[in-house]
Amino acid sequence: MTKDDSPIEEFLPGMRCGVLLPVPLGQVYDYKVADDMTVRAGDFVRVSFGPRKLVGVVWGPGAGEIEDQKLKAIVEKLPALPMTALMRRFIAWLANYTLSSLGAVLKMAMSVPDALESPKGVKVYRVAAEMPDLRLTPARERVLAVLKNGPPLSASDAALEAACTPAVVTGLAKAGALEEVSQIQEPQWQNPDPTLDGPSLSGDQHAAATDLVAKTKSGGFAAVLLDGVPGSGKTEVYFEAVAEALKHGQQVLVLLPEIALSSQWLGRFEKRFGAPPAQWHSELGVKERRETWRAVADGRAQVVVGARSALFLPFKDLALIVVDEEHDPAFKQEEGVIYNARDMAVVRAHLGEIPICLVSATPSLETAVNASSGKYGLLHLPQRHGGAVLPALDLIDMRREKLPATRWLSPSLIDALTETFQAGEQAMLFLNRRGYAPLTLCRTCGFRLKCPNCSAWLVEHRVRGRLQCHHCGHIDRMPQQCPECHAEHSFHACGPGVERVAEEAINAFPDARVALASSDTLTGPRAAQDLVARIERHDVDLIIGTQIVAKGYHFPMLTLVGVVDGDLGLAGGDLRAAERTYQLLYQVAGRAGRGQHPGRVLVQTFQPDHPVMQAMKSGVRDQFINAEIKAREELYMPPFGRLVALIVSGKVEAAVEAQAVSLARMAPGYDGIEVLGPAPAPLALLRGRYRRRLLMKLRPGIVPQPIIQEWLARLGVAKRREKGVRIQIDVDPQSFL
Template sequence: MSTKPATPAPTLFAAAADAGGAGPFAPGSRVGVLLPLPLGGLYDYRVPPSERAGVVAGQVVEVPLGKRREIGVVWGAGTGDVPEAKVKDLVRAFPAPPLPDVTRRFVDWVAAYTLGAPGAVLRMAVSVPQALEEARPLTVYGLRDPADPPDLERMGLKATRARLAVLRAAAELPPLPAAELAREAGVSDGVVRSLAEAGVLVPSLVQSQLMPDRPDPEHPGPDLSGLQADVAEDLRRRVRAHEFSVALLEGVTGSGKTEVYFEAVAEALRQGRQVLVLVPEISLTGQWLARFRRRFGAAPLEWHSELTAARRRDTWRAVAEGRAAVVVGARSALFLPYPDLGLIVVDEEHEQAFKQEEGVLYHARDMAVVRGQLGSIPVVLASATPSLETVLNAEAGRYDRLHLPVRHAGAEMPAMDVVDMRRFPPEKGDWGRSWLAPTVVEAVTQTLEKGEQVLLFLNRRGYAPLTLCRTCGYRIQCPNCTAWLVEHRLVKRLVCHHCGHSAPLPKECPSCGAEDTLAACGPGVERLAEEVQGRWPQARSVVVASDTLGGPSAVAAMMERIAAHEVDLLIGTQVLAKGHHFPELTLVAVVDSDLGLSGGDLRAAERTWQLLTQVAGRAGRGEKPGRVMLQTYQPDHPVLHALATGDAESFLEAETEGRRAASMPPFGRLAALIVSGEDEAAVDSTCRALAAAAPRDPAVEVLGPAPAPLALLRGRHRRRFLVKTPRGMRIQPVMRGWLTKVRVPHSVRVQVDVDPYSFL
């Protein structure tokens, strides 16, 4: 998409503004309230006498809806469509800051662009109802005199190891809630509470408001090279201007992009404004947070799905009240109610993880650009391998391109070797089948002998992607999805990576009943680990994948172990492919470079090039030179050629021409219509009705319906239409007009995906 957010449909915000502005709305006035539910429009309510000061647009309120109560947001004046006798009073206004004007406009814009219900978008902005109430006083526990801890024996208590651990923690820390003090001491809550009952710990009440340490923009940072300093000054100027702009910060892996955009963060802090940094995955935040603390002397607030409910509540409130100076988070952090946002950074902007594939279907990178324009905010898109859409926006002058072509501190880019597996097939070992070419085995051995680290990269979790019967050929499939079950030998389960279904590995074939005939086909990281143990038993090896790590703290601990060289050989998936800096890692071997090159996805080649470039960038980031070995059965593939020669420009040019010739994004527009339901007949009937009502415009091409590649997902049968239009044509009115012609039964769900990224 381009940077011009021309609203694709009349909006609720505009309608509410036309009907009466922002208020305040006095008692007795009608107001239009948007509910965070998948509903279409505003609901009229009356401001009750109890709200003596009235309410304003953006105020979060509680309203009656049928026999229940719901939260909602005052969007403006009432619509006047409901007879006065049927209009109900608001229950109350919450003691929380109103949603900023720009947040409400953003909700409206995203709903119009994605064809999502405005209430469903609003739900992402008010996702923590507990944060709407005033924080209750919190009971914390501490010592009367931390300098003179009490003598447990004199108080008639046995000095157990757990109790002593609590005393040590209480002496070193400020008073804490029981759960937090217990966690710091490594004991259960009961130990803390028993000490409080015995009078050892003193309870007190404090306000539970989160007061994060403010990052210091003047805290000493690393020395920047001349080129880095020039780019950093360009970004600082953008922040000082308080104007919308988009800068593509492009640089080779290891060029110091993070340290450069930190200077823009520092400038926003000097201006007293808030900063949002979007990252595609939680696994990327560990080392990023450490670097942030070193630069600013304090941590930012985090926003992602792994936070506790209490932390989400405190963070939402801190953002809304302006106490959160910097937020780093996943895509949903974009919808937090920032009262004074001054900078948005999208790190690893090319990542597919920025596309939300459930609920409201949006791309956080694109919506970040929209949020920047609506709020007159500079946006920085950072990547070593920017998406084709972003590159073309830069070439067209819509984005500014800032380039860091060399690694920081004189580090060299790694040497690239393509290993033709047809000429150098793996040799079988005592542990079973091998997956590594002899030249790779030799390189790994030499690297380990030099005391350096190795990464064996295979973007496939588990032990084997397929289990089949050698007698009858039966393949074990998920009962809920059109997908094979993946063997995870470490937990002795077969797991579906789409719906989470798992089952024990059967001893006999479910189809023919033959015993001991089930065979694992193909390698996953667990199977590769078997070969590593067989070939290099003395090496300290570890499997690093999303299902072998816990939450962000576990990821951070693992990355610290690797950085401290407590691990010699890493066997990892894409969680290790980007954002990490391991100075002793000098060899990266990609076990299956062909994985992802096919499959009918229009971005398959681009995505594989990005992934392999990123994982190759983990090698040689310190003083020692790096080497990358790409195992492949397609050595002449354009992606492998681009990687081997370092000629990314030629690859992107060829990719661009291919997309232009086919009028595919970004040279054409796409929207997908996904029809799903548990009743296959109802799904097919709805598809027939949709096909009959499909647009007849010669500029609009409708493909389908056809079974989705994942024709069964989580027990729902799925069919897809793909709509293709010229680039300059607004696709939303086409989709909206089509859908209004068909009555969809309640048992069937129809989702619109404007600008689809996944074709599964």
Template sequence: MLFFSPYVDKFGIMSIRKGWDANVKESYANVIINNNHRSLDKTFQYLIPAHLANNVLEGSLVLVPFGNTLKYGYVVELSHKKQHPKLKEIKDVLSRSLSLNEEEISLANWMSDYYLTTRIKTLKMFIPVGALPNIIKQFKLLEKAYMDDLNTSAKKLYDIVYKAGDKWIDNNLFENDRKSYKKAYKELLDKGYIIEQHIVLETQRRNNWRDQKAILNVEKLRLENHCSLRKRAPKQWAIVKALQEGFDSSIQSLLDITNVDIGVLKRLIEKDIISIESYKNKENYMDNSICLNSDQKKAYEIVANDIENKSYNPYLLYGITGSGKTEVYMEIMEHCLKKELQTILVLPEIFLTLQIVSRLQSRFSDHIVILHSKLTPKERYEAWKSIKFGQKKIIVGARSVVFAPVKKLGAIIIDEEHDTSYKQDNDPKYNAREVALKRAMWHNCPVVLGSATPSLETFLGTQTGKIKLLSLPKRVKDYQLPTVQVIDMRDELRQGNLSIFSKSLQEEISKTLANKKQIILYLNRRGFASFVLCRDCGFILNCVNCEVSLTYHQTTQKMLCHYCGFSQSIPQKCPECNSLHWKPFGLGTQKIEHEFKTLYPHVDVMRIDGDISDKKEVVQNYLDEFAKGKTNVLIGTQMVAKGLDFPNVTLVGVIAADTTLNLPDFRSREKSFQLLTQVAGRAGRGKWEGKVVIQTFNPHDISIVHAKNQDFTSFYKDEITFRKEYNYPPFSQIIRIVFTGRTEDLVNEGANFFYKYFTRSLQLKKNTNFLQILGPNPCGLVKIKGEYRYQLLVKYEKGVNLRPIVKVCLDEFYQASPFANKVNVSLDISPNNFA
């Protein structure tokens, strides 16, 4: 008999989950096995033994026999119908904290169907990396063997086992020689010479740093020479600096805000610079409400009303740059906090939005948890549990934070909703915005999509009534938008100016520096030069693993591939013709820095780009110094285009506005407009008037024209007309099917095999006028990391469901084609990347 099991965990959270009455003679569980192969993307039925009858629930993580090994899997359905005469039993139920609830299973099923991926991949999105247990197979000697009875590899393995005596040996010690080991192991096992067992190693628990805080020993710091510490150990300095500035919270919050691991703190403890004291979490909540202007207040009250009434509604919070969207977000969080509800805030990239994170930390203190890529698996697991058990009410993170295990969700907020980083490049290729809408629908709560430059899909939703529009039409404190000047670089060349800085930009830089104000210079390309070219034979130095040119980095004197990480020194002469006429071409942020220092040798310059983006403490120190006015000029890539608020910045220079405009992508104008508008919005955010200089070779392109006027509405009208005329999204749908493999001929043949089967399947439909197929053709980047790449692009009418046909063809490819184990197929629904 099926029952609904109410239980209260140790944190006082009560749940109701589906299970079986232990008095029923036999019951069964349908389990998704932890294996990513598409052929195993189905449920396997297991018998629930009597002693586990009350413990096996829908969503349970279980240990099951699979083949000749043990695997873990998720129970997705309970049944009283036996599917096979002989069923294996579930061995054990693992940690209840890793179980999934009905919403998570339902959302994982939807993602699997919608994004055409395996269910285990979508189920695991709800579990933090490193939290799932490791299953280790061990073996030892059972009885002595007759050596003549064994082949050569079995004799070698037996010799190892014999010398180990009664000790268990881990089979993962033989990973490097897997093929021969597997045969030898099977022979010894079949003949009864060894015995095996499986050990389940669950995630180790760590100290609870939420109950302790760090105290700075000022005298020891003085003796240590803090100036030396700052240069020698920037991670340690990040902790010291936070404590110097009065940070008074748990060690876990300190680690979150400084983005360092516990090992860094321990080194400071060993030096006696820091001591540890107990810390009591502040239960008394302080009301930190701020004064909103009329537009902000109206937007907040509409969303707050939905929170009160538990109503699902998607909203676009459309506000120009500097209009105070963050303040509205914080008031929504405050409202949820008072109602004991949780809020999810999704940011494009934590390290690109450090100022927002710092403001949230300051205001919400220990109510907030921040999930980011630099957390260790143990730290991520602890943070995940604090969300699951309701200890943390405000959850902040990048794309994957939409899978946070919230119990009582009050609202989801997606900042910069247009940002392409919300679409995952790896399988499962989900869009965080779409997942957020599904989750909010389940929880009956509002979703706020914030942007100054919303995606065309989202803004069209406001026109059709699917999304409600909330507007912030003016900057806070009545600050004005900056004036924008567009410079035609063709005219600069005609006038003999060969500098990467136009005359107008040079004049504005000089004026700004004379007025002791600050400057941001933007170029969306790191490095010194895009490629190195032989001027005699035309040879370009390419990556050995990818068919792309290597980028010259002057600071390291290296040629670097930005796709696979391969690097090499610059040859003294051309490898093709031995010519010495070997010259870097193109632009990068390092070259901007070099040219600027040539023109303004006495001005301090700071550069922030992908070369240091993974060094959060360095980025934070750079931004702190810029905010304090210690440096007047900041040069960077898209890292300086979003989320930064420096009131003293009065000039922004866009060095080359054409970098995103010339991409082979129907969204290139949209992406260009968004980036230009966002980076222009960094100027004039204080009481001083801002100026933006945009340099381009395409001054009449609509993305440049409308970015100059900061006019999203006009851009939307022009671009949506173009999309409709050529039937591009949002008026159609696109599926990108990419084929990869080590041999180009095989990849090409595999792609054509799929294409033929796909077109035959489509012929069963009477009318195929609803779609267009492009390819199979080589991808824009035909080779990356040693693998060749071909693609099919399928464009079809909105409202048509093509997924079932694509799925059948994919299954057929893997089950019946000669390319199944040689060519990999990747599906991307509504792709953002066409490279």
């Protein structure tokens, strides 16, 4: 029995079994096994559910609450490989932890319905058992020889082999000389080769790789933080563990926060292993998703690199999980089932008894505390690989620069850019704000252009000639006159986005080749790959981008990074504001000087004395992390206490307010628990729904899930549930919008 096996529950004809359906309901439904089938736990089956027929999973014995004679029979057992016991345990665990319905979590694991059906056969031809009398031309003889001595082929493939037209093949079939059959052809996957030599490793890299390889080889759960400065070669270290899993024919999952922008990573992987990995992200087409899902399920796809949803793929023999850039907030799903893919990856590894490697140059505080306490192993790479040194960093005090209202690049930064371009090197300007300007207002009356569906300003995107809400996607054109005072052409852009910075940079350096890099310009893997290739060829002198450019890129000729607004993430009172700002600035600074040329980083700030800025200037990362840890510990904030957010939303504001007040009045009053709110969310209107938030703060050792379940149950008993109002639970919130 393997580590994933458990006693198989088999259900014979006429027996009752429970079927879980991918609908947002918490219960398992009883069905009867049809007379012509036998099913086991994990089988995918089609059943009648009201007027619809749905595909679900046999989950176990039925509850027995419905009389036998009223049970509906299972309509069909699907040919897909059964869902493993491990995946079923993972789904149940995640649903319980996030307080989500089992069906909603199951839906994420059944994201490719077509993959569960029998694959469509391809029409191929073979020589008939009895050859009819017919005139044989040289072309016909060649076709018969090809098919007699080889496997069945399609008309086009047979014609290609026989050097004739497909009409010759179909003519032989009509004459009875060939049989037409349907053949299932699963695509062949080129598997990575673990025996290829990788690059030579430094002493620190070799020690870290040896540790990871040993854990992968021995199996068993182990969580390890691979902590290394930017450019220290963390990827090459965990590639050694990937190679170890491949040597034993096992599978590996690598999670990346921005899979659509991972072209350099994919190139490094293919160079190391001689073949690309399977990819899993939202840009894949229906056919690619179906083929990848099936290849993962039957073990043909050995390495998968993907976004957070790849965690729910049906791995046959998963031996290692890697979470690269583990600190990245993109691993948190904020809609539907709210979960953190990094944390759930640790759970997936624990349930499967396999190692997991969390990788970062700026670990999250939660991971740093787990590593320092010994809960996670720690592997540290303190030096850049190949003799490169970390860039020098200077702060530009913008209070002294006194720039005009329409300028955003200081003279110090302009001078540094000039020196960089004269030296034939590349530079990057970083501003984590998309579009041209974050706010557009009327000069005459002060009216601000606002999203009709959200509590957010419309962002001007001048390149595309439109205004856009970055929360719901609403798009408008710039009005010719103000809706409030009717003044014509009175709208004025306030503040900079990357497009406005690009405009200023082009005016200052008209001969520089400038490239914009944001989610508006890099809309998928192909666009990102094209940009990376242009930068590597040195067809670009200046990259201007958002946080997309902060992650993992290696450009040897990039020697200057200028941060246009270092203070941007510090406002708003978010618990993680300082931590995230530091992580983002540290990561983007790490893009400079990764080759033979030394790097330099300039950060424009109005708060040079802020702890984040001082930590950046000193380069002492651990001092900043330790100060943040101490502050959190004193306040019992995560990771030393727990937070749970309750978001009340609906289309009628009065009903939302009433529901939030009722929820607050019935809040649990146990020792060690504090409930804050209700209060309007910072985005009090989002996608047409009004929102109120409550925040539960728990002292260490208190488990929130049963307390919240009891709280919501009391609300239901008291009949205080407002119609049309939704209550979402966010355990361990990362965002407070």
